[in-house]
Amino acid sequence: MESTQNQINDSNLLNISEEEDFRKSFQAYYYMMNAKPDIKTKLFTKDVCINLDDIFNLNYLITDKFKSHYNNAGFIINVHVTFNNKKSLFFNSWQLFEQQKWIQSEPIDSILVKWEFNAELPGYKVPQKHTLIVKMSDGIKPEDMLKVMLSGGFDEIQELDKDAYPVIASVDFIDSTLGDELIAIVSNWVKSLNTCDTSSHFLQKLRDHKKKLSYFIQYFFTFTLALCCIKICSYSIEQLPFNKISDLTKTDFINLSYVIFTVVILFIVAKGIFRFVGRSVFEVLRDAVSSHTFNISNGDKKKQDENAKRYKKLKSNVVLKIIFSFIFNIICTIITTIITRVIL
Structure with a gap:
């Protein structure tokens, strides 16, 4: 129950x-x-x-x-x-x-x-x-x-x-x-x-690839300079009057040390500068405001005009930094060559 x-x-x-x-x-x-x-x-x-x-x-x-x-x-x-x-x-x-x-x-x-x-x-x-x-x-x-x-x-x-x-x-x-x-x-x-005006379109392309552009400036120019330094060191060693390490005199050893020291220091400094320029370009593109989407109100038209001026300035800034990297790379190579020849 x-x-x-x-x-x-x-x-x-x-x-x-x-x-x-x-x-x-x-x-x-x-x-x-x-x-x-x-x-x-x-x-x-x-x-x-x-x-x-x-x-x-x-x-x-x-x-x-x-x-x-x-x-x-x-x-x-x-x-x-x-x-x-x-x-x-x-x-x-x-x-x-x-x-x-x-x-x-x-x-x-x-x-x-x-x-x-x-x-x-x-x-x-x-x-x-x-x-x-x-x-x-x-x-x-x-x-x-x-x-x-x-x-x-x-x-x-x-x-x-x-x-x-x-x-x-x-x-x-x-x-x-x-x-x-x-x-x-x-x-x-x-x-x-x-699409928006040509200036903003160009800047947007750079902005989309800002990380690649930064790496290009940092590593391409550093690698190019490294090859130049190796070539200069090889040339400098060939100019010294010895064929074997056992024939190396004290004076030759000191001169060779100066050459290697100069090339290494210049390479380290140049690498730091290339890294700074690369990061600077990345930050400029990262902080760049995207183009304004609208062209409707009076405020939109004013902002479009302001953006056009800013894009032109930013584009010039990025291009100048890239040109600077090319010129600085050439200058470093020339300076290294001149110093090694003076030492030797």
Whole structure:
């Protein structure tokens, strides 16, 4: 009798309240009617310059895709614009964004456009929500990169070593074909965008390869100087009047020691200078601000002009340091040759 009562008590552990039963039933019905969306994210590293017409063109491409292939069961566009002074504007419709006058004196930091579209799909009783988000900025911030990594749907790990991502596109989709098509539209749109002026483009190329350029200055010139020093030492030894080590006189030994000492000291000093120049170039390129992405507000136009002047100065700085390395290498070789000849 006691055993039967214990079994009844155990079975009661599986009982649920009416409220919990309603919640579970509603959840089951919801997932039967609505599919769980997948997500796909793509980063774009092209150095672009975006104006207002470019954004209007992107919206036309996206909306044309929706209305041409899917029945409209709900469509919303939101635009969020942030300025460098942390102030922001939010537009809950595309018409409001189109009507905005961009007379602000502050440059734009980022623009985020969100398209939310309910698509009627075969096999689903209710329209399924698809969301496309395109963020444009001067470069992705650390917190945004963390969100991208945690969100999933990101299959371009090799792109993470880049310094700037002017455009990021993310789509939540039920229909994978529609998701891929939306990402493709954004990709083609980015390809059609103009790049910034030639100066910033050249600097950006150097900035992308700043570590390689720094290593080139440090090791190539050091290696070249080392070969010159070895050649000079070999030549100096050939000029001394002995054929075997046993024939080496005290005077010859002293002269040879001076030559080797001079070459070694000059090599060490030159190596330090090449290392300093290489690191200096790396730091200049590392600290160089990426080109400004937008050319919309009055502040954007002013920043574009300031960047053009700064890029010109930075480019001259880097080129002069590379030329200095070449000239210094030649000077070190000449000085070493002259000193060894004077000693000998």
